[in-house]
Amino acid sequence: MTTKPQTREFEMVPRFMVRAMFGLILGTLALVSYQALSDRSHAGVLTVAPEAASSMIRMEGTREGSVIVYNAAGDVIARSGEDKQGFIGVIWRVLARERALAGVPDTPGDTPPVRVLRRTNGNISVEDTVTDWSVDLIGYGKDNIAAFARLVD
Numbered sequence: 508m509t510t511k512p513q514t515r516e517f518e519m520v521p522r523f524m525v526r527a528m529f530g531l532i533l534g535t536l537a538l539v540s541y542q543a544l545s546d547r548s549h550a551g552v553l554t555v556a557p558e559a560a561s562s563m564i565r566m567e568g569t570r571e572g573s574v575i576v577y578n579a580a581g582d583v584i585a586r587s588g589e590d591k592q593g594f595i596g597v598i599w600r601v602l603a604r605e606r607a608l609a610g611v612p613d614t615p616g617d618t619p620p621v622r623v624l625r626r627t628n629g630n631i632s633v634e635d636t637v638t639d640w641s642v643d644l645i646g647y648g649k650d651n652i653a654a655f656a657r658l659v660d
Contacts, residue, residue, distance in 0.1 A: 553643055556628040562659050563620040563636075566599045574599040576658060579620070585658060594651035598633055598642070605640040625659045 565577045574587040574596045587596035622634040634641040644652045
């Protein structure tokens with residue numbers, strides 16, 4: 508006695524869904540190919556503008572977890588624990604990690620300076636003078652960017 512294999516009465520994935528998936532893939536490939544082959548300018552790419560103003564600061568972490576910011580003269584100009592300045596601590600943590608990876612010693616009272624720039628287009632940038640690390644503060648929220656903008660003024 509031979510048995511016939513059972514036939515499925517329904518498909519696991521409907522045929523129109525498979526066709527739609529391949530259609531999306533081909534559509535995406537066509538758009539990417541067009542962009543790559545055409546001479547259109549890139550949209551959403553950061554334009555680096557010339558420097559309008561800058562200041563050199565030093566950031567030092569405390570045992571309590573806050574960050575104190577000093578100007579070039581050694582005066583305290585900001586603290587991360589103050590109102591709407593917690594983002595300074597976030598950038599300091601990233602900077603501290605970059606410096607640790609580069610083997611830069613973290614000596615309290617003698618930390619290398621960081622450069623904060625205001626560009627002519629209004630963007631704020633933070634540049635490390637030791638590790639060549641930098642970040643353009645775009646999309647971090649107005650209060651976070653303002654915390655560093657105050658350091659340039």
